[in-house]
Amino acid sequence: MKYIKQNDHIAYLVYAAADMAAGAGRRPAAEYSGCCGLTVADTHKYLPLWHRLQNSLRQTDFSTCTVDQVLAILETVAAGIPYSTAASGGGNISLYDHSRLTAALAVCLCRYFAVAGISDYRSWCAGAKKSRSRTVPAFLLVDGDLAGALPALHGRSIFVEVLLEHCLGELFAAVGLSRVHLLYSDGGRFYLLAPNIPVVTGLLETAAAAVNDWLRRQFGAALYLTLAWQEADAGALMELTDGRLCNDNPHCARPKKQVSKKKE
Template structure:
């Protein structure tokens, strides 16, 4: 990951950490941007990161004496885009005011035109699910104090480097998922501080790569003075990936012992998408902050709208599908759609009320098109040149005719054998599974890097 992307990502992830301090009872009269920057000096002396936290509000950055290429301008605009509007700089000021003791509201309160008022208690992610409940009078200051103390201890254990960005993301998810982003009484408080910080980091990293690709280094001019114009630029791309053949891969098998592999096959598809997303993000110099959603064989990633990014995505998915074809034939295929978009479209601030929805419609159409034209002539030649067992045997589970071995259940391929072996491991709480580029001696599931190399 580039140094500039690292700084912008870390600064964006931590830009609102001062809110936790404020809500814990730290009423020193300062804006949360100031107290947050001072608090983070315990962990880093990198002034570029500290500036991102200290100057992410309009009034502060307007008066700051920052170099024109300061990444604080990037985090400032990313914060505005993430929230959809400029923030008031100090909690407690505003037409309707702030209520620092306000809890996170349930996202289901407004679903299907409901008018619920359920809230989550302010807490960390724990073993027991924090279900929404009826609101009640409660002083959350001690809860915020607990969160700030435990988060302090967790952040002490990491470095502010590329290797630990995803660890920082996990820490913030653990401690800020049930903390509201804004306590402004004029807004619905159903966005967590973790989600807001994560999206801010995703936007910030895209802004850096987009502007660097065009050698536009005057961030003060581009993102502050001319911010209204920049909101209209197609600076972002939404990438959607979808694994085709999921149902058949999991369920369309019939043989003795086949059920044993169902658990591991479902697990494998989840890991395959997670691994592919990680590989794509690493290739694009991004972190998991840019992974918007993953689940059910599907994922959304926010990427910069650059030629280099588009080329990396196309090459990576071509390599990945080629390896899937080698291993599984036509049973699994990764389709993708990508659509460029502007900040105004992401914030639904255009003349077209359907602009935001059209982004998702476009990537869905792209996926559908890819599924209709899966393979190139080279891919088809590969599919028709696979090796077969000299004795004419086939895997009793999936029908593959290469890399076979004898089991009690009959002749099966090495992949189905691995599915059966790993299935038993998945229900054991002491087992930890990992991805490595070094071949292992025990059972493993086939994964691939974006350049087509084997992972285990």
């Protein structure tokens, strides 16, 4: 970082985001038992994966591809690689999950700083104001639930997942985000990480209304989407590891209660 001259270089955002994502991955080893297919000792298996990644990227037209397409390439290569190079392997998440979370955090920081009029990324992410940057509520934890007659769809999990993917696609398109911001998705429930700026909350409300309008046309009142969100700072996010822990993380409690109340 010392060789970067511009105070507003995006590398500082990525640096801060990677530090937050690494903090989120520092958990007891028992919580990550078997999370990655490879270990640090499997050195002979890494070179073929590196070659696969190189070949995939060479064949990618970055002038037309989407973030989600690049994400899919990274997943095929890095989902089984541990992020930590520590010999003990304790508290590990995959390199894919770490990279995805880093990207999501960096985007949120960038958009939050832009609205706040902050352009001195060096000071806020790696300098004198770094500690202050951990306390600003730059993030939104968004809790979504595709609810209604889901019990009637028991055994049709593929249908539910496809339907949820459609809803997520509409939300991402409306807010201008990608799948890197998806923390967790299962059984009609999902958690997103979004920048805490006024335009995003407004777009989320508009997008949810549009999705529900489509659901009413397709299924009547049987299915509907509920959304709620909670602002969070970096300290709160560093208590998260992956989307699974949103189920019992205290910072997810408020949006979960809001979603439950909307379903009543």
